[in-house]
Amino acid sequence: MCGIVGYVGKADAAPILLDGLRRLEYRGYDSAGIAVVNHDHVETRKCAGRISGLLKLVADDPTNGTYGISHTRWATHGKPTDQNAHPHFDESGKLALVHNGVIENFQEIKDALLREGEHHFTSETDTEVLAHLVGKIYDDSAVGVADPRRHKALLVEALRSALQQVIGTYGIAMVHADIPDFIVGARRGSPLVLGVGKDENFLASDVSAIVAYTRDAVYLNDFDLVAVERDKFEISSLAGERGEHAISKVEFTAEDIKKGDYPHYMLKEIFEQPGSVRDAMRGRLNLEECTAKLGGLNMTPAQLREVGRIVLTGCGTALHAGMVGEYLIEQLANIPTEVEYASEFRHRNTPMANDTLVFAISQSGETADTLGALRESQRKGFRTLGICNNVASTIARESDGGVYMHAGPEIGVAATKSFTSQVVILTLIGLLLGRMRHLSTAAGSRIIEALESLPDKLEQVLKLSDQIKTIAQKYAESTGVLFFGRQLNFPIALEAALKVKEITYLYSEGHPSAELKHGIIALVRPGLPSIFIAPDDALFSKNLNNIEQVRARKGPIITVTTESGAGKLKEIADDLIVVPEADDVVMPVLSVVPLQLFAYHLAVALGRDVDKPRNLAKSVTVE
Ligand code: AGP
Helix, strand or coil, X not given: CCEEEEEECCCCHHHHHHHHHHHHHHHCCCEEEEEEEECCXXXXXXXXXXXXXXXXXXXXXXXXXXXXXXEEECCCCCCCCCCCCXXXXXXXXXXXXXXXXXXXXXXXXXXXXXXXXXXXXXXXXXXXXXXXXXXXXXXXXHCCCCCHHHHHHHHHHHHHHHHHCCCECEEEEEEECCCCCCEEEEEEECCCEEEECCCCEEEECCHHXXXXXXXXXXXXCCCEEEEECCCXXXXXXXXXXXXXXXXXXXXXXXXXXXXXXXXXXXXXXXXXXXXXXXXXXXXXXXXXXXXXXXXXXXXXXXXXXXXXXXXXXXXXHHHHHHHHHHHHHHHHHCCCEEEEEHHHHCCCCCCCCCCEEEEEEECCCCCHHHHHHHHHHHHCCCCEEEEECCCCCHHHHHCCCEEECCCCCCCCCCCCHHHHHHHHHHHHHHHHXXXXXXXXXXXXXXXXXXXXXXXXXXXXXXXXHHHHHHHHHHCCCCCEEEEEECHHHHHHXXXXXXXXXXXXXXXXXXXEHHHHHHCHHHHCCCCCCEEEECCXXXXXXXXXXXXXXXXXXXXXXXXXXXXXXXXXXXXXXXXXXXECCCCHHHHHHHHHXXXXXXXXXXXXXXXXXXXXXXXXXXXXXXX
8 A cells, every 4th residue: 555665875866766666556556756855955746647647747847866755655545636646745845755554643633733823735635744743843843953963863853753643554754855865764554664775775665666776675663763864774763762673685686576578467477376386385395294394383293283273364365365274274184264354353352262373364464454463363362373475574574483475576466376375385284284183194195296286287277378368358248257166166266256356347256156046146147157166076066056057047157177077067168167187175276377367368358457456556554
């Protein structure tokens, strides 16, 4: 939700700030803006809409300066207009501030400032109120202070004092026209990373914005403030204590976040899945003992054996992965497992036994609701582990242990490769816990074999892309899409429906196949395709019955099935997508990929902006 970039160095700031914004556009694209300090005045350009609009503004009317800040917005307070675009200014017009988050008590602060009679607001945003508050505190404190070095400290103090009055979340970057080569940042609840360069330093919501310039990063913690100059930086806490932070090496390069020859990141990431799935299990299969090795859980075998109940929590796609995990863990380890929407779980008094182990699942590791669920669960004293992709993320850092996905950067707003990695990791967790209980060596060995064969089978599935494109184009005029599946493949129906909703804007739903007759069948009609995930498994014949029910009502039918199921289905289904035979345990990974491709090709056929679907943002750091 919103991306921010700050730069201070010797180079021209604008190209760096704009390049960083392009990398952060996945975080929001309602408006974009930049502020660069040129001698003693702030030059700003901003506009509603995509970063391409801002690039044009800057090209037509360039800014000059070697330090500045920039922002791409996902609107919370105030419509996506030019006026509401960041940066926002204080009353003096000298202080510019960009913000990712929500200032919940902005109205009270605004009313208080308005009562003073000296403040004029030009936007509807909470951020402008914060800029005025910081500016006022700074101006009051700087009166009569001649020493320019003192001004830096006073600006930091002004931000600290303002933030002490604020309720809400923030990642902030700020500059002041009177204080050369100096930017100030702060974070609470919204990510902020400091990039450490040579004679230049950076601030960003995400390292992808700055990895082309430096791979040395300091991940700020909540309540950190940072004063950044060309050749140094100083971190302190909101309470005013000095902080020490380690510099970490970013684990990917600028090359990894390029789209390459793919028209969209989403397609690139779909095609990366044989590799990302392999990376999710790399070094984690114990062939001798037919189990999994997950050292990052930070739990002894004795502690793992004592786990009596599991809660899997997350949002959106991560929640769907958790739903597959529920089936897997119960099936493999016989441990009662619940899946909880993080947004509900964090506010709910869920009865939980003492031997409950909680997993927070999140690609970004920054989702506010999932982080809230993690913290609430830890506050209650439950061991809470993370399943994250972003290694330096808040969830990864705050959890008591966990498993990294190692899927590489996922830029497309619609999650794809992170889902399959999450499912593979949950399979490994089920295998590990199962082998500590009743799961036999033979069963363990069968699961490992199934997992090891996945990358090659995924390669085969990806070869179906052109066929799936033809099918998607055939149904491009549909009014919506229904998805059905059973058992492990029911969450795949939900996930496929989410993909279709997100990037095609068509109405879509996912259901357990057998629920059709309990109401959904009323929707069935020509023009509304039903997609059944129906591998030739133990419930194949039951799926066939459901498919016949749709056929009898003239609903178009597409099936995702296995080679052995295709024979029976080719007479009934309008279109068949045939994936390789595989063990039930890995079928969700094989069956979701054709549906990701279906959603993708359908969106392209409808002319949608696949990587930046309307109203969405990749990382949802607000509640
Ligand atoms: C998936 O396509 C969505 N963009 C969304 O549902 C996402 O999965 C959800 O916001 C959770 O994100 P996270 O994995 O980064 O926590």
